[in-house]
Amino acid sequence: MFLSIEAVYIFLGIITLLGSLYTFRDQKNPRRVTSGLFYFLYGISLLLGSVIPPFVMGLLVIVMVIIVGAGGLKVGSYGEASGEERQQNRKRLGNWLFLPALLIPVITILGTTGMKDVKIGELFILDQKNITLVSLALATLISLIVGVVMTKSRPMTPIKESRRLLEAIGWAAVLPQMLATLGTIFTSAGVGKVVSDLVSTIIPTHSLFWVVFAYCVGMALFTMIMGNAFAAFPVMTAGIAVPLLIGQFGVDANHLAAIGMFAGYCGTLMTPMAANFNIVPAALLDLKDKNHVIRVQVPTALILLCFNIALLYFISL
Amino acid sequence: MVLIGVAIVIIGFIVRLNPLLVVTVAGLVTGLVAQQSLFDIIEQFGKAFTTNRYMAIFIATLPVIGLLERYGLREQAESVVAKIKAATAGRIINVYFFIREVAAVFGLTSIGGHAQMVRPLVAPMAEGAAEAKYGKDLPDDVRQNIRAHSAAADNIGVFFGEDVFIAIGAILLMKGFFDQNNIPSDPLQMAMWAIPTAIAALIVHSIRLNMLDRSLDRRFGNKQNKSAGKGE
Structure with a gap:
């Protein structure tokens, strides 16, 4: 294919690496060397992830964590445009500023729907397995070019600006990947089985309601631990739903899957372990309390969890 | 252990x-x-x-979003909304929430996102609407709460919309699991049974966003209505 997911990672790696070069030289950053090293290593991991042996990559990741743990990651100065500058530029460009921003979703959708199965000769144009990611990356690249032309800015300005945003996110940028890693280790160590065994010993198995309750709440809780409903689904469904709901009460597999997964999503809304949904946005929006997004989501999540329990119970009666 | x-x-x-x-x-x-x-x-x-490098995909959006911010994208988003009289923080977020969930129902999950939509557009628009209504000197905790709500709407919208779409990862995962365990299942049925919860999410969260507006009204008084009242 012409554009593979690896090409996207190279794009991400280059952005991060170039940004880190500015960090190394950022005199306003009290820990510029270690901070720069953090982003440099992160860039390397994105750029060369498929080449570096897993063990070396593991060590690299641990060095990054040690930098963060030892307080070596600090913010610097980014030569931000002053409020006045921004106002002047804004007057010049006005609503045209929305154009590149809106190009991102538009091109992504065109890519995912329009470029599916499109080939030149024998080759797919976009990586079919990762078509959304590749389309999104392509969309950002096109809108970046439009943005640079429109604003007549220097080519390095976007790199400097992306460094400003990435460093505002800081260690939270790496957290989703680390949590996914933890999920893998939990799985290989058999945490899932222990949890589902535990849940199935507590619940009264003769009552449909309590089994439904245990399955839904279990999905939510286990998702909160793993940070990912996809990790919870096979474990909880194999542990509770298949033997009890399907085997004993004859519940329709389609019903319990659809509703059980949603119960898991309720858990996703309530856990810092789902960092890419809950913690990264808090960092992106400069929220003081990193759990603020979760706090806002909890009431909706709890109401919907109750709804899911009731729904699955009543349609299974 | x-x-x-x-x-x-x-x-x-x-x-x-x-x-x-x-x-x-x-x-x-x-x-x-x-x-x-x-x-x-x-x-x-x-x-x-x-x-799991795919989780770093948001980095791709940072150069262009950062560039546009430098040229005043967020301020522009605020000022556009400030001109719309009917705009309130809750309503702006609600409109986004609705679009996000409905788009996800049709499989268009890439239409939103925190880095490309919430930070540069939705949050500033919601804040701008609140500023226009209650004055420029909004307390910081209100701003923070509006931003958190903007991010939450993005999550809730996409989560409870996407499973209604048959070809989404979650449905394929569930189908794969049942196939492995020799249990008959049907993706279309799974997608259909996601609809009640999707609707419930739409209703519940819209009401909560409505309540956000009302709590802001209570705290700051309904200034717009007051000034309109004077003119009559």
Whole structure:
């Protein structure tokens, strides 16, 4: 294919690496060397992830964590445009500023729907397995070019600006990947089985309601631990739903899957372990309390969890 | 014993140690308790970190979003909304929430996102609407709350919309699981039974966003209506 997911990672790696070069030289950053090293290593991991042996990559990741743990990651100065500058530029460009921003979703959708199965000769144009990611990356690249032309800015300005945003996110940028890693280790160590065994010993198995309750709440809780409903689904469904709901009460597999997964999503809304949904946005929006997004989501999540329990119970009666 | 990792994570988050450190230690300890060798554990770290690089995709959006912000994108978003009289923070977020969920129902999950939509557009628009209504000197806690609501709407919209779409990862995962266990299942049925919860999410969260507006009204008084009242 012409554009593979690896090409996207190279794009991400280059952005991060170039940004880190500015960090190394950022005199306003009290820990510029270690901070720069953090982003440099992160860039390397994105750029060369498929080449570096897993063990070396593991060590690299641990060095990054040690930098963060030892307080070596600090913010610097980014030569931000002053409020006045921004106002002047804004007057010049006005609503045209929305154009590149809106190009991102538009091109992504065109890519995912329009470029599916499109080939030149024998080759797919976009990586079919990762078509959304590749389309999104392509969309950002096109809108970046439009943005640079429109604003007549220097080519390095976007790199400097992306460094400003990435460093505002800081260690939270790496957290989703680390949590996914933890999920893998939990799985290989058999945490899932222990949890589902535990849940199935507590619940009264003769009552449909309590089994439904245990399955839904279990999905939510286990998702909160793993940070990912996809990790919870096979474990909880194999542990509770298949033997009890399907085997004993004859519940329709389609019903319990659809509703059980949603119960898991309720858990996703309530856990810092789902960092890419809950913690990264808090960092992106400069929220003081990193759990603020979760706090806002909890009431909706709890109401919907109750709804899911009731729904699955009543349609299974 | 393997639950010790879970305990480390929970305690770590409660005492607010750095989450990155907590997660790494939990991973190491869990692996060691399960009698994996240190080499194996570190190798797993590396392998999983590499396969999950797709989670870093938001970085792709940063250069263009950062550039546009430098040229006043967020201020422009605020000022456009300020001209619309009917705009309130809750309504702006509600419109976005509705579009996000309905788009996800049709499989268009890439229409939103925190880095490309919420930070540069939705949050400033919602804040701008609140400023226009209650004055420029909004207290910081109100701004923070509006921003958090903007992010939450993005999550809730996409989560409860996407499973209605048959070709989404979740449905394929569930189908795969049942196939492995020799249990008959049908993706179309799964997608259909996602509809009631999708509708419930739409209703519940819209009401909550409506309540956000009302709580802002209560706190600051309904200034717009007051000034309109004077003119009559």
